[in-house]
Amino acid sequence: MIASAARLAKTRTPLRTALTLALAGCLSLPAWGAAWQDLKPTREQQLASLNVVELLRRYHYNKPPLDDSRSSKIYDSYLKLLDPNRSYFTAADIEQFDTYRLRFDELLQQADLQPGFDIYIRHLERLTERLNFAINQLENHFDSFDFDSEAVLQLDREEAPWAKNTAELDELWRLRLKDEILRLKLAGKDAKGIQELLLKRYKNQLKRLNQTRDEDIFQAYINAFAMTYDPHTQYLSPDNAENFDINMSLSLEGIGAVLQTDSDYVKVVRLVPAGPADKGKQLQPADRIVSVGQGDKGELTDVIGWRLDEVVKLIRGPKGSTVRLEIIPSANGANDLSTKVIQITRDAVKLEEQAAKKSILNLTDNGKPVKVGVIEIPAFYMDFKAYREGKSDYKSTTRDVKRLLKELQAEKIDGLVIDLRNNGGGSLQEANELTGLFIGQGPTVLVRNSDGRVDVLSDDRSKPMYQGPMAVLVNRLSASASEIFAGAMQDYHRALILGGQTFGKGTVQTVQPLNHGELKLTLAKFYRVSGKSTQHQGVIPDVSYPSIVDVKEIGESALPEALPYDSIRPAINVSKNPYAPYLQQLQDRHLLRAANDPDFVFTRDSLQLAQKLAKETTLTLNEKGRRAYKEAIEQQRLVLENARRKAKGEELLSKIDDEDPLEEVVADDSDDPHSKPEDDAFLVESGRILADYLTLQQRVAKH
Incomplete structure (x- = not known):
């Protein structure tokens, strides 16, 4: 989601590869540690530090x-x-x-x-x-x-x-x-x-x-x-420059996870769509890695206290090889540090596996059948190599969605749900063109540069390809390009936005080579066509679902020094919202269903339990008391899981095993030939809200 922004920025920012700066006189202070007295800054590092100072002064978005x-x-x-x-x-x-x-x-x-x-x-x-x-x-x-x-x-x-x-x-x-x-x-x-x-x-x-x-x-x-200056502005040493983002995406011949340092641990931030970890369903955002082992039986190497880049090197490996991770699952709660070992087969993330997919959600509303088309978009992708080579059949999100829309329209769907859950972004160009499929001609996103200039990105399509009822499903892990698309759909009143508050990353970075290493710096911000920023706040749904992660722990607002939310002059005259008369009724109907839906109840109550545990400030070191504390937490989790199972007619558990029950709620089983969209509680609810809207709209039309 950042690479495309960097490409955009590089084409618009006249930065020089190296700044010609004279070194000032340096103060010299005595080293405190005899064992490390030889560790001194080099001349290359001194020059690089001056380059960083100057680049931030001249080009950072805020110029503080x-x-x-x-x-x-x-x-x-x-x-x-x-x-x-x-x-x-x-x-x-x-x-x-x-x-x-x-x-x-x-x-x-x-x-x-x-x-x-x-x-x-x-x-x-x-x-x-x-x-x-x-x-x-x-x-x-x-x-x-x-x-x-x-x-x-x-x-x-x-x-x-x-x-x-x-x-x-x-x-x-x-x-x-x-x-x-x-x-x-x-x-x-x-x-x-x-x-x-x-x-x-x-x-x-x-x-x-x-x-x-x-x-x-x-x-x-x-x-x-x-x-x-902000959490996405970062210096990369020569050794680490190949890891473009601070989170170090492992999408190339790895497990497909984005990681970051969290005190003495390495923590999972998100999973790369269609990557090995995403497919395996065993690793989740906010899980912490304790140790790493190679192969089925290789010794687990404890990595607590290791640097992020060193842990990344252990996890990366050749395609087809196996890595074992000992993790502290995020579902445990902040204070339960018990672990489990998972196994992942490394692979490269293939473009075709990130491709958009369609399905049909068959529902009944007041005894009448409702056919809802679903298009799941895991990422905003584009085969840039094929595009640059002039190939007419290059693969892209917009091209795939156009084909899927034609197929769904041929099946005479009553409405459409675009599923952007866990979509971390990707190509800005694709977010722009995909928006055009649903609005036709008009602005899609604004980019404000550090000098105050605002560039308006637009789509020149004469008319939208699909004009029927529509909803967009998002969650906390929908970020960047996903937020641009969802924000445009909301601002044009083209779709109902359902789900959870999105990630909130609304900044543009560029990578600038230095004489020694590289600097990634923030030099622009995204804004919606309504003038609202996606930064920090993200996109707020019209109808909210319970979150599968704690928004205080995951998201832009959880990062130190995150740039604030603000707004600029809108690019369109915001028309009257056609959904406004129905939103309260839609929310009420949703809450009525969600109060009795076992998956919604489980998700809400599990998050409340995790938040309650996170507020505890001390932990007993008495063995008897600690065992009782651990057993009490496991019992609470067991009660929540069995309540869900009982409501769904499933076999009850006698204890919480190594499997995370929440995985069943959020799992994407699209690769499973036996799975059905009706098995996804959040997707089904999105279809029902869309059906509710159609019913309410028809009632008003009759009167």
């Missing part, structure tokens, strides 16, 4: 000044990056670092990177101390851990006071170790196995720490600076 206010943000961002749970640095360290809070602006403009290196080196020293402490505790005091006390672990230390001294850090780390041991005990591991696993984990982390390079420090420091 690099001043004391920005310096303070950089400082807080850097500390949060290095010590997000305040478990390494002491108050004395912070007092020493505080001298730089208002100086980073000047230092960066002078290409003086040494303070950033010094703070990182102190981080390396403190982390080494903590790892050695943990190893010593495990080797020499393992049997002394007491699980009968009433000790508790504070879960969120983001705003906790910094430890006064090493003794406070020691106590915190004893509690952390105790929690890790207890979690493994509850998972059924014996004492010897737990000790060996944790020792291996911490020794591996220590070994990797000692392999830190100056490039690791430079990338961390410059990213702490760049990402204070």
